[in-house]
Amino acid sequence: MTTVDHLRQVRLGNLRTVLLALVDRPGSRADLAARTGLTKATLGNLTEPLLASGILVEEPATLAGMGRPSKPLRFHPDGPVAVGAEINVSHLAVETLGLDGETLERRLVPADMRGATESEVLDRVAELIREVTGPRKLLGAGLAIPGVVHDGIVIRTPNLPGLVGSPLAEGLGRRLDLDVELDNEANLAALAHLWPHHLAGEDFVHVTADVGIGAGVVLNGEVYRGVSGFAGELGHVVIERNGVPCTCGSRGCVERYAGLDVILREAGRRTLNSLRKALDSGDPKAARAVRDAGEALGVGLATLMNLFDVPTVVLGGSYALLHDHLSAAVQSEMDGRVLAGGERHTRLLASPLGEFAVARGAAGLVTRRAVQQPERLFA
Amino acid sequence: MTTVDHLRQVRLGNLRTVLLALVDRPGSRADLAARTGLTKATLGNLTEPLLASGILVEEPATLAGMGRPSKPLRFHPDGPVAVGAEINVSHLAVETLGLDGETLERRLVPADMRGATESEVLDRVAELIREVTGPRKLLGAGLAIPGVVHDGIVIRTPNLPGLVGSPLAEGLGRRLDLDVELDNEANLAALAHLWPHHLAGEDFVHVTADVGIGAGVVLNGEVYRGVSGFAGELGHVVIERNGVPCTCGSRGCVERYAGLDVILREAGRRTLNSLRKALDSGDPKAARAVRDAGEALGVGLATLMNLFDVPTVVLGGSYALLHDHLSAAVQSEMDGRVLAGGERHTRLLASPLGEFAVARGAAGLVTRRAVQQPERLFA
DNA sequence: CCTCATTCGTTCAATGCTTGAACTTAGTCT
DNA sequence: AGACTAAGTTCAAGCATTGAACGAATGAGG
Numbered sequence: 001m002t003t004v005d006h007l008r009q010v011r012l013g014n015l016r017t018v019l020l021a022l023v024d025r026p027g028s029r030a031d032l033a034a035r036t037g038l039t040k041a042t043l044g045n046l047t048e049p050l051l052a053s054g055i056l057v058e059e060p061a062t063l064a065g066m067g068r069p070s071k072p073l074r075f076h077p078d079g080p081v082a083v084g085a086e087i088n089v090s091h092l093a094v095e096t097l098g099l100d101g102e103t104l105e106r107r108l109v110p111a112d113m114r115g116a117t118e119s120e121v122l123d124r125v126a127e128l129i130r131e132v133t134g135p136r137k138l139l140g141a142g143l144a145i146p147g148v149v150h151d152g153i154v155i156r157t158p159n160l161p162g163l164v165g166s167p168l169a170e171g172l173g174r175r176l177d178l179d180v181e182l183d184n185e186a187n188l189a190a191l192a193h194l195w196p197h198h199l200a201g202e203d204f205v206h207v208t209a210d211v212g213i214g215a216g217v218v219l220n221g222e223v224y225r226g227v228s229g230f231a232g233e234l235g236h237v238v239i240e241r242n243g244v245p246c247t248c249g250s251r252g253c254v255e256r257y258a259g260l261d262v263i264l265r266e267a268g269r270r271t272l273n274s275l276r277k278a279l280d281s282g283d284p285k286a287a288r289a290v291r292d293a294g295e296a297l298g299v300g301l302a303t304l305m306n307l308f309d310v311p312t313v314v315l316g317g318s319y320a321l322l323h324d325h326l327s328a329a330v331q332s333e334m335d336g337r338v339l340a341g342g343e344r345h346t347r348l349l350a351s352p353l354g355e356f357a358v359a360r361g362a363a364g365l366v367t368r369r370a371v372q373q374p375e376r377l378f379a
Numbered sequence: 380m381t382t383v384d385h386l387r388q389v390r391l392g393n394l395r396t397v398l399l400a401l402v403d404r405p406g407s408r409a410d411l412a413a414r415t416g417l418t419k420a421t422l423g424n425l426t427e428p429l430l431a432s433g434i435l436v437e438e439p440a441t442l443a444g445m446g447r448p449s450k451p452l453r454f455h456p457d458g459p460v461a462v463g464a465e466i467n468v469s470h471l472a473v474e475t476l477g478l479d480g481e482t483l484e485r486r487l488v489p490a491d492m493r494g495a496t497e498s499e500v501l502d503r504v505a506e507l508i509r510e511v512t513g514p515r516k517l518l519g520a521g522l523a524i525p526g527v528v529h530d531g532i533v534i535r536t537p538n539l540p541g542l543v544g545s546p547l548a549e550g551l552g553r554r555l556d557l558d559v560e561l562d563n564e565a566n567l568a569a570l571a572h573l574w575p576h577h578l579a580g581e582d583f584v585h586v587t588a589d590v591g592i593g594a595g596v597v598l599n600g601e602v603y604r605g606v607s608g609f610a611g612e613l614g615h616v617v618i619e620r621n622g623v624p625c626t627c628g629s630r631g632c633v634e635r636y637a638g639l640d641v642i643l644r645e646a647g648r649r650t651l652n653s654l655r656k657a658l659d660s661g662d663p664k665a666a667r668a669v670r671d672a673g674e675a676l677g678v679g680l681a682t683l684m685n686l687f688d689v690p691t692v693v694l695g696g697s698y699a700l701l702h703d704h705l706s707a708a709v710q711s712e713m714d715g716r717v718l719a720g721g722e723r724h725t726r727l728l729a730s731p732l733g734e735f736a737v738a739r740g741a742a743g744l745v746t747r748r749a750v751q752q753p754e755r756l757f758a
Numbered sequence: 759c760c761t762c763a764t765t766c767g768t769t770c771a772a773t774g775c776t777t778g779a780a781c782t783t784a785g786t787c788t
Numbered sequence: 789a790g791a792c793t794a795a796g797t798t799c800a801a802g803c804a805t806t807g808a809a810c811g812a813a814t815g816a817g818g
Contacts, residue, residue: 008775010386010388061795068794128602155721240619306615342527386803386804446765447764610813769811
């Protein structure tokens with residue numbers, strides 16, 4: 001700590017609260033002062049360098065009511081942006097996100113990544129990112145993979161075995177000359193529901209089924225990753241201790257009853273689209289397969305809620321598409337098994353974000369860090 | 380925010396880090412400066428009012444080595460203390476705790492609280508506290524009950540039904556003219572392993588079996604209580620979705636297989652003491668009952684670890700006493716079911732704290748708050 | 759016994775951030 | 789045109805930390 005670092009910390013903290021207020025919505029200096037509890041004088045001070053460096057713009061005066069008209073500040077439309085990329089078994093997706101939370105570009109390309117090597121994967125991702133971002137100034141990139149990540153290293157990816165142990169973030173960073181942050185797809189899908197906009201409160205679980213089942217847990221407005229990145233492994237919650245053996249070595253894991261592969265097999269379908277059609281046409285075998293999965297998922301979620309005590313579950317990914325045929329069974333198991341008392345309620349929502357949730361969350365990782373550590377904006 | 384509140388926050392934050400360093404161990408101003416990263420000048424400033432108000436004392440100079448001898452600072456032995464009380468089905472316990480982490484007094488009295496009313500319970504607790512504390516200056520009291528607490532209100536206490544909805548903290552506070560904080564016994568037993576001394580790291584779960592099974596979850600050095608106080612309800616984690624019905628309305632809850640009442644029944648014993656004797660004399664029925672419970676508990680804990688990703692489980696209360704006959708089965712289920720990868724390890728420990736863990740944790744609630752919000756020390 | 763080296767603790771001017779009040783600017787309302 | 793209102797700026801004051809200088813208290817060595 002040098003002489004005046006304490007003072008600098010105060011300033012950075014205030015800068016952060018101002019930026020958070022601006023993510024919420026644009027506002028004049030006076031408005032921001034009222035919203036943050038700081039004074040107009042401080043707001044003038046804090047925003048000056050942000051305007052000078054092109055992070056913010058001052059809009060033309062708004063003529064509304066009496067008094068001197070205000071000149072609202074907002075994130076500069078040509079300011080720096082973040083990019084997020086998702087590597088998955090069967091596709092790649094990227095999305096660019098402005099500091100204001102607006103999506104600028106998206107791209108999703110089918111691609112069989114199952115046997116690919118690290119450098120093949122990274123080459124394709126880097127190329128896709130270059131196509132999408134063009135010459136814009138980038139704050140950084142977020143990278144999502146279906147697997148467990150700890151300290152920037154891929155620890156476990158049952159479905160992309162070629163990538164275990166790879167320093168993916170570093171590799172992509174070198175290719176693009178950018179800061180890259182790597183995280184689990186479940187965590188990032190959850191983050192997309194928290195940042196830049198609160199879609200499900202500050203405490204919730206986001207559940208998806210792709211090849212496995214992954215849950216992203218948000219506690220107190222932060223994604224909870226656990227000590228080693230293994231938190232939220234809902235797929236391996238046990239619901240029948242002597243049940244079906246699982247590839248993980250355990251028995252009776254939720255994944256073996258509510259995984260997408262299980263649903264499709266039981267329904268006698270090969271694709272999610274075909275399953276949806278069967279459901280829409282009232283096929284009883286399909287309906288039963290989905291309901292059975294919902295029951296198993298509901299038991300696992302009840303256990304999760306008895307441990308985490310969050311009020312909200314968000315069904316995302318494939319589950320969101322099956323929501324109308326799935327949620328009754330899930331809700332019923334949860335109602336019967338989650339401990340009740342006081343004012344406690346549980347909500348079950350379908351994600352509104354669709355297939356770009358993960359890539360958007362990956363980009364959100366970057367914009368969020370930029371806001372929370374504003375010194376990065378000036379670097 | 381008034382004019383210089385920001386600066387005041389900086390000072391209070393520094394005061395907190397100094398007090399934390401002192402809880403760790405006493406030290407001279409120069410030593411504390413080195414440990415906290417602050418300067419000697421600041422330390423002189425910060426400690427001056429603490430010495431003046433009798434929170435700290437300056438010990439006589441220590442003659443060790445060259446240079447001017449240092450005068451170590453420590454918490455004043457006659458300074459203010461905290462008291463913690465545990466209300467349980469069959470006993471009351473209290474403990475007084477100094478800011479330095481030393482236990483001053485303890486008292487445990489058998490008492491059947493099952494049918495007691497709020498005021499009967501509080502009268503007895505208040506009397507016990509008065510006996511134990513005498514005329515010492517009290518920082519406050521912590522109160523533990525076997526049940527779910529939210530916003531200072533008892534929401535659920537299956538075993539002390541007379542207390543649901545009672546403002547216990549307020550009632551005890553009035554009787555003793557003190558600040559009283561109410562919390563769940565599982566959370567407080569866990570806190571006792573975190574504060575004032577780290578006995579199991581900063582991330583762990585502490586599990587006890589009394590009438591039910593309760594887990595106190597510590598994440599990142601903080602007790603995690605969840606949105607409504609229901610977090611860590613390990614007893615109602617499902618291990619067999621079509622298993623034994625539970626009083627909670629669900630089926631196959633861990634509690635129905637690993638609860639103390641189940642162990643005793645299966646072992647054909649009436650008390651924990653008698654069970655211990657049977658185990659010591661090699662009774663196979665008792666051993667099997669404990670092992671079966673251990674398997675069920677292990678399945679539940681495996682699920683918990685796949686969700687929370689903490690590296691350590693502490694067995695406390697009755698489980699600590701059964702540790703040697705229980706842990707092999709628990710560990711074996713955990714090894715087989717917790718997702719592995721990277722550097723991940725899991726530890727299973729027996730609590731060293733014994734029957735005062737909960738009361739000590741309740742007192743710790745108060746000393747911890749005093750240290751983390753040092754402004755309270757001067758009020 | 760006296761001097762030097764060493765470490766502890768205190769004193770003090772400097773730093774830089776927020777603040778409230780006063781002030782300037784730029785509109786509306788009558 | 790003059791009063792009124794609200795936005796934004798300027799400025800002296802206040803304050804916690806800091807580093808450097810200083811005073812204090814002891815051990816080592818001659």
